[in-house]
Amino acid sequence: MVDTIEGVIFKTDMDGNFKYLNKGCLELTGISAEDALNKNYLDFLIGINNSENKRLQTFFSDYHEDFVTLFKFFKPTGEKVWIQLRLVLTYDDDGLANGTIGTMTDVTQLKETEIKLNLANKTKDEFLSTMSHEIRTPLNAVIGMSDILLMENFLPEQLENLQVLKYSSEHLLALINDLLNLNKFKSNEVKLAEDDFNLSELIQNIQLHFKHTAVNKSLSFETILDSCIPAVLKGDSLKLSQVLKNLLSNAFKFTHKGGIVFKVELLSSDLDVTIIRFSVKDSGIGVSYNKQKDIFKSFVQASDNTSQLYGGSGLGLYICKELLSIQSTSLQLESVEGEGSKFWFDISLKNSDNESALKQNHISKTNPIALKVLVAEDNQINALVLKKLFNKWEVTYEIAKNGQELLDIYDQKDFDLILMDLQMPILNGYDTTRFIRKMNDKSKSTVPIIALTAFSQSEVKEKTKRYKMNGYLSKPFNVNELHELLSFYSVRKQEAV
Incomplete structure (x- = not known):
């Protein structure tokens, strides 16, 4: 036998x-x-x-x-x-x-199939990573220029056009980030940040983000914020904002008459933790009962022709579900087909006594930043965006087209900060940083170097640390983050003097 x-x-x-x-x-x-x-x-x-x-x-x-x-x-x-x-x-x-x-x-056949699948997944990940870099580079210029135009003096009738430009470019960036997040969730690379943030300001920014859409579609848009919620909280405001924007984007996409109610209500609060319920209710097309579980899966939409009629990737609710899952909560749904939907979730956030988070986060158009910055950037459009911002903030700067050119400039002049693009011809950002860190002149070898790249942080974080870089600035970069970064090193320079 x-x-x-x-x-x-x-x-x-x-x-x-x-x-x-x-x-x-x-x-x-x-x-x-x-x-x-x-x-x-x-x-x-x-x-x-x-x-x-x-x-x-x-x-x-x-x-x-x-x-x-x-x-x-x-x-x-x-x-x-x-x-x-x-x-x-x-x-x-x-x-x-x-x-x-x-x-x-x-089990040879099974194992070799597994190896092939892993190789295919690796190839797919590399393709998505490369494509996101290529798309982010010109997108950096679009978002940067729209920010600059909104900072300048413009005619009142131009405001709407500039807001549409900024919203559209940010929406495209959100789609790219959704695709990248899909890979991160599958490889467990998404991590939570915990920072102080002003909830009222976050809700106001989200409201302004969708105000134009509501007017264009002739929909009512009501935002209700419970006044009993503490002003400053501690948590991952970026991921919270991404979830809320995805939910509101879906609500506006699938609603043709009536409106949307965005509600933020206090459930409980003690000395340490505040529990808040966020809900988005619309009067749109609704979701049939037999589809309500499936729509939280990736690339699944409410019906077979949803993508053709309304657009979208089918990733929004999946991304929301995963982002909330790592924050120990879940997305709930009540919906009747043809009558509308309500999505909500309850989340625990730590209380904070950081009063500085209450201040509105606006960029000063005239306040100068006393700093000498050397930039390595091979893309002319991105360099143009940086030049315009530096000129507005009265930053002293020089821009090199590659790593070798940066080294030639740095050999002759001193700078307070280097913004280093990682992908450049002749000499890339990593090798250029290695040369700087090995310089005999200690004041030059220890200059702060910030990586400037369109790759996601998870893709370059370990490598930038290994090459002794001091930080990371993502492209398309946030103008506020760039301003804060330059201001930080300007203050540090003054303290050293």
Whole structure:
């Protein structure tokens, strides 16, 4: 019977010497049962890695109940096979372990399919990463220029056009981020930040973000903020904002008459934690009962023609669900098809006494920043955006087109800060930083260097640390973040003097 079973069945003593093998041994390993009998398993473990070998030895020495492993084996002909090994102890009449009985199964096809899938996923991730970089680079210029135009003196009738330009570019960026987040969720790379933020300001910014859409679609848009909620809270405001924008974007997309109610209400609060319910209610097309669970999956929409009628990637609610999941909460839905939907979630946020977070986060158009900045940026449009911002803030600067040009400038002049693009011709940002850190002049070798790149933080964070960079600024960069960064190093420079 055992000789007709596919795979290998065997027995060993407690030293690992084979005492029985069926005929399947020859087909799987290329070694006959007769040649393997009374020989030790160690004589045949060609290709098994050291950690698995040690686990197997521990199994025999410590009398573990069972053992499962997967290893690569090379037949005498050189052919490679993947083998799944399973072992359990056998006992004598006195209950003492006297050996093992086990099986070996050929899983080569399954393992090679897994390897191919992993390779395909890696290729897909690299493609998405590269494409996001290529898209973010020109998008950086669009968002940057719209910010600059809104900072300048413009005609009243131009305001609406500028707001549309800024909103559209930010919406495109949000779609790109959704695709990148999809990969991050699957690889567990998304991490929570915990910073002080002004909830009222966050809600106001979100309201302004959708005000233009409400007017264009002739919809009412009511925002209700509970006045009892503490002014300053501590949490990941960026991820919270992303969830709320996704929910409101869906509400406006699927609502043609009536309106949307965006409500923020206090559920409970003590000295340490405040629990808040965020809800978005619309009078739109609604979601049928049999689709209500599926719409939280990636690339799934309310109906087969939703994408054609309304656009979108089908990622919005999936992203919301995942972002809320890592914050220990979940997204709830009530909906009737043809009557509208209500999405809501409850979230716990820590209380904060940081009064500085109450201040509105506006950029000064005239307040100068006393700083000398050297920039490495090979993209002319991005360089133009930086030049315009630096001129407005009266920052002293020079811009190099590549790493080698930056080194030539830096060799002759001193700077307070370097903004370093990571991808450049001739000499990239990493190698340029390495040259600077090895300079004999300590004042030059220790200059603060901030990575300036369109790649996501998770893709470059470890590498920028390894090359001793001081921080990271994402492209398309937030104008407020750039202003705060320059102001920080300006203050630090003054304190050093």
